[in-house]
Amino acid sequence: xxxxxxxxxxxxxxxxxxxEVISSGMxxxxxxxxxxxxxxxxGNYVAVVSSGDPGIYGMAGITLELLEKQGAGDxxxxxxxxxxxxxxxxxxxxxxxxxxxxxxxxxxDLLTPWEVIEKRLEAAARAxxxxxxxxxxxxxxxxxxxxxxxxxxxxxxxxxxxGIVRNAKRSGEEVTRTDLEGFLDNHIDMFxxxxxxxxxxxxxxxxxxxxRGYNV
Amino acid sequence: xxxxxxxxxxxxxxxxxxxEVISSGMxxxxxxxxxxxxxxxxGNYVAVVSSGDPGIYGMAGITLELLEKQGAGDxxxxxxxxxxxxxxxxxxxxxxxxxxxxxxxxxxDLLTPWEVIEKRLEAAARAxxxxxxxxxxxxxxxxxxxxxxxxxxxxxxxxxxxGIVRNAKRSGEEVTRTDLEGFLDNHIDMFxxxxxxxxxxxxxxxxxxxxRGYNV
Numbered sequence: 001x002x003x004x005x006x007x008x009x010x011x012x013x014x015x016x017x018x019x020e021v022i023s024s025g026m027x028x029x030x031x032x033x034x035x036x037x038x039x040x041x042x043g044n045y046v047a048v049v050s051s052g053d054p055g056i057y058g059m060a061g062i063t064l065e066l067l068e069k070q071g072a073g074d075x076x077x078x079x080x081x082x083x084x085x086x087x088x089x090x091x092x093x094x095x096x097x098x099x100x101x102x103x104x105x106x107x108x109d110l111l112t113p114w115e116v117i118e119k120r121l122e123a124a125a126r127a128x129x130x131x132x133x134x135x136x137x138x139x140x141x142x143x144x145x146x147x148x149x150x151x152x153x154x155x156x157x158x159x160x161x162x163g164i165v166r167n168a169k170r171s172g173e174e175v176t177r178t179d180l181e182g183f184l185d186n187h188i189d190m191f192x193x194x195x196x197x198x199x200x201x202x203x204x205x206x207x208x209x210x211x212r213g214y215n216v
Numbered sequence: 217x218x219x220x221x222x223x224x225x226x227x228x229x230x231x232x233x234x235x236e237v238i239s240s241g242m243x244x245x246x247x248x249x250x251x252x253x254x255x256x257x258x259g260n261y262v263a264v265v266s267s268g269d270p271g272i273y274g275m276a277g278i279t280l281e282l283l284e285k286q287g288a289g290d291x292x293x294x295x296x297x298x299x300x301x302x303x304x305x306x307x308x309x310x311x312x313x314x315x316x317x318x319x320x321x322x323x324x325d326l327l328t329p330w331e332v333i334e335k336r337l338e339a340a341a342r343a344x345x346x347x348x349x350x351x352x353x354x355x356x357x358x359x360x361x362x363x364x365x366x367x368x369x370x371x372x373x374x375x376x377x378x379g380i381v382r383n384a385k386r387s388g389e390e391v392t393r394t395d396l397e398g399f400l401d402n403h404i405d406m407f408x409x410x411x412x413x414x415x416x417x418x419x420x421x422x423x424x425x426x427x428r429g430y431n432v
Contacts, residue, residue, distance in 0.1 A: 053300075055307045061315035061428050068420045082300050082308040082385070084269075091271045092298040099277035100328070101336055103319040103345060111429030112316070120317050120343045127339035128332065129319060169298070204284045212277050213327030 003036040004049030004059075011170070012049065029059065033066045040076050053085035057106055057134060086193045087132040090165035093175045095207025097163055097195050101129055107144040108135040114144070121148050125155040130201060130210050133194040145188060152180055152196055161197035163208045164188060177208050219252040220265030220275075227386070228265065245275065249282045256292050269301035273322055273350060302409045303348040306381035309391045311423025313379055313411050317345055323360040324351040330360070337364050341371040346417060346426050349410040361404060368396055368412055377413035379424045380404060393419050 002009065002016050006023040009016075022039075024032055033048065040046045050058035060080045067073050091098040103124040109117060124131045131152075136145045152160070158181035166174040166189070176186050180196065188194065201210040218225065218232050222239040225232075238255075240248055249264065256262045266274035276296045283289050307314040319340040325333060340347045347368075352361045368376070374397035382390040382405070392402050396412065404410065417426040 053304050053308075055304060055312055055314050057315065057428065060308065061312035061425055064312050064420070064423050064425050065427060068423075068425075073420065073422055080308040080312065082304040084298050084300060085304065088269050088271060088298040088301065088304075092269075092276070092296040096271055096277035096280050096296065098271050099273065101319070101321045101333075103317070103340075105317045116344070117317075120345060123339040123343035123345075124319075127336045129336060129339070204280070204289065206289055207280050207284075209277055209280050209284075211281060212273065 001039055001044045001046045002049055003032055003039070003046060005032070005051075008049055008051045011051070029062050030066070033059065033063045036063065037066060037070060037072055037076070041072060050083075052089070053083040055080055055082055056085040056087075056104070084169070086134065086165070086168050087195075089168035090132070090163065090193045090195060093165050093168060093173060094163040094177065094195060095204075095209050097197065097201065097208045097210055098130055098132070099210045099212045100198065100200065102132060103129045104132045104134065106134040107148060108138070108141065109144065117144070118147070118151070121151045125152045128155075128198045128200075130198045131196045133196070135190060136192055136194050137188045138190050145194070146184065149180065149184060156180060156196075156199060160199075161201045161203045161208050163195040163197075164192060165195070166192045168193065177203050217255055217260045217262045218265055219248055219255070219262060221248070221267075224265050224267045227267070245278050246282070249275065249279050252279065253282060253286060253288055253292070257288060266299075268305070269299040271296055271298055272301040272303075272320070300385070302350065302381070302384050303411075305384035306348070306379065306409045306411060309381050309384055309389060310379040310393065310411060311420075311425050313413065313417065313424045313426055314346055314348070315426045315428045316414065316416065318348060319345045320348045320350065322350040323364060324354070324357065325360065333360070334363070334367065337367045341368045344371075344414045344416075346414045347412045349412070351406060352408055352410050353404045354406050361410070362400065365396065365400060372396060372412075372415060376415075377417045377419045377424050379411040379413075380408060381411070382408045384409065393424050 001020045003022045009023045036046045036048045048059050054060040160180040162183040164176040217236045219238045225239045252262045252264045264275050270276040376396040378399040380392040
């Protein structure tokens with residue numbers, strides 16, 4: 001039995017033939033997970049489906065939290081199967097953008113106070129991490145990415161390489177290599193991740209590279 | 217044609233039957249990549265093999281850097297195939313440890329000045345990131361992990377959850393859930409990653425969980 005968000009279920013084309021599928025809309029995560037646990041307690045093998053890596057802003061956390069809250073942890077066996085999250089997928093499409101220390105930060109302040117996010121952006125910029133921004137923009141949230149850019153501009157030059165990847169490793173993938181000065185001129189939405197380079201990151205004609213430090 | 221470090225080539229058991237294999241020891245990365253480029257320029261299809269994700273402290277960067285340096289970028293088509301890096305693999309074995317903003321930091325000061333690493337540890341601890349430490353200890357490097365612990369203790373309580381995963385998702389995997397106070401009592405080596413929780417991370421009986429913020 002397969003439980004998941006409709007959009008992601010559709011990506012499973014061909015892999016789940018003959019399986020019972022329960023799908024629902026976005027922001028119904030708690031409901032979906034409760035149902036999955038209920039079905040599992042009733043004796044079914046249940047797979048909760050998440051895009052990317054379920055353990056990175058995905059369904060792993062909520063599933064385990066609910067399991068714990070319902071005291072069902074002892075009665076069910078759970079396996080979290082890791083996957084390729086947008087950071088890794090996007091970095092590979094850009095070249096080798098994450099070859100040195102990096103941070104992953106979600107700009108969504110729906111579940112996290114903006115002050116906490118801002119503090120993390122500041123820390124990432126100051127300590128020269130390559131930084132991957134998840135959920136950079138939504139229909140209702142358009143200011144956070146501008147604020148993030150301002151914070152990075154305090155610590156890094158305008159020419160700092162930035163990579164923008166939409167639909168990373170999915171059909172219709174769009175890869176843009178640009179810089180901190182101009183990256184907001186590009187289309188950025190919820191299917192996009194933004195990678196801001198460290199002081200060591202550079203663009204070649206085809207690739208965005210953060211060197212590891214090897215003497216080449 | 218397959219090029220890679222001997223230990224990783226051995227993990228490919230069965231996948232590369234009939235292919236020509238060129239393997240070499242560790243710290244011969246530049247040599248291996250040069251050879252791979254040479255073979256590709258001679259007209260072969262060449263796969264450079266890396267463990268985990270080649271784009272995270274792997275072979276992607278050095279390959280693209282060498283390609284650029286040799287001016288061979290225009291003559292070869294290169295694809296970086298992303299993979300599952302230790303951070304993701306270990307987090308899934310621990311439960312859902314990376315469900316919120318995180319940093320990945322290598323403690324190896326072979327190619328990076330220790331001051332830079334320490335600055336990043338400090339920033340990660342202060343801004344309440346979940347933090348994944350790569351290359352925590354080697355035969356010659358045993359002090360860095362102690363220093364990292366001291367830095368985190370300045371900002372987080374001794375009870376902060378820590379997860380230690382050795383051989384993540386490989387045979388002989390070892391998963392330990394402990395805390396900032398006592399985690400150095402465990403065996404830690406180059407096959408190990410150490411995950412230090414944020415202020416929100418907690419252990420249940422079976423899992424290490426960083427909540428996303430959902431109201432469960």
